[in-house]
Amino acid sequence: MNIVFSLDQIQEVAEQIIASNPNKIILFNGEMGVGKTTLIKQLCKSLGITDATSSPTFSLVNEYQIPSGKKVYHFDFYRIKQETEALDMGVDDYLYSGNWCFIEWSEKIESLIPEEHSTINIKLLSDGKRELELV
Numbered sequence: 334m335n336i337v338f339s340l341d342q343i344q345e346v347a348e349q350i351i352a353s354n355p356n357k358i359i360l361f362n363g364e365m366g367v368g369k370t371t372l373i374k375q376l377c378k379s380l381g382i383t384d385a386t387s388s389p390t391f392s393l394v395n396e397y398q399i400p401s402g403k404k405v406y407h408f409d410f411y412r413i414k415q416e417t418e419a420l421d422m423g424v425d426d427y428l429y430s431g432n433w434c435f436i437e438w439s440e441k442i443e444s445l446i447p448e449e450h451s452t453i454n455i456k457l458l459s460d461g462k463r464e465l466e467l468v
Contacts (some may be wrong), residue, residue, distance in 0.1 A: 334467040337458070346384040347375040350467060355451035358428060360439040363455035368463055372455070373407055373435045380405060380433065388437075389461065393422055410441040419445060 334353055338346050361369040370388045377386045383398045389395040389409045397405045406427045413419060419442045428434055428447055439446055454466045 334465075336465045336467075337462055338422065338465065339462050341369065343368075343372060343375045344379070347372065347379040348374060350453070351379050353467060355467060356449050358434045358447055358450040360446065360450055360452045361435065361437050361455070362439070362452060364457065366394065367455045368455050369437050369455060370409075372465075373437070376435065377405055377407070381408065393416070393419075399433075404430070405435065406430075407434045407441075408434065410436070410438040413441050416442050416445055422466050450462065 336346055336349065340459060361373065363369050375443070377397055382397045382405060384397055385413070386397060386407070387395065387408070389407055393408060393410065395407045408424075408427075410419060418447045424442065424445060428445070436442075438444075452468050454468070456464045458464055
């Protein structure tokens with residue numbers, strides 16, 4: 334799936350992503366400031382989360398409850414130096430829980446990512462729009 338969108342269309346984009354039935358583990362790739370966290374916040378809303386959502390840059394993971402009883406885990410591995418830091422926090426338990434896992438800076442834990450995952454690549458275009466590719 335490829336989508337070009339402006340930030341005021343992000344709700345529709347999030348709904349299209351969920352409707353496309355991606356794997357529950359989604360890696361988010363893109364430069365700093367391209368809108369990865371903003372998109373993840375909207376995906377959480379589209380899944381029914383009403384609590385405030387934020388970037389887990391310092392905590393590494395934020396956990397949110399979906400009305401169905403399932404959870405969403407939002408990871409931000411920007412600050413880690415080694416994969417062992419992710420292992421020490423129990424990342425395997427999260428990744429194999431069957432819950433949604435939205436992962437920013439996944440390249441920092443590349444060998445820990447399960448084979449069954451989806452990837453969202455986001456690029457900022459010269460006109461301020463974003464180009465999203467879901468694979």
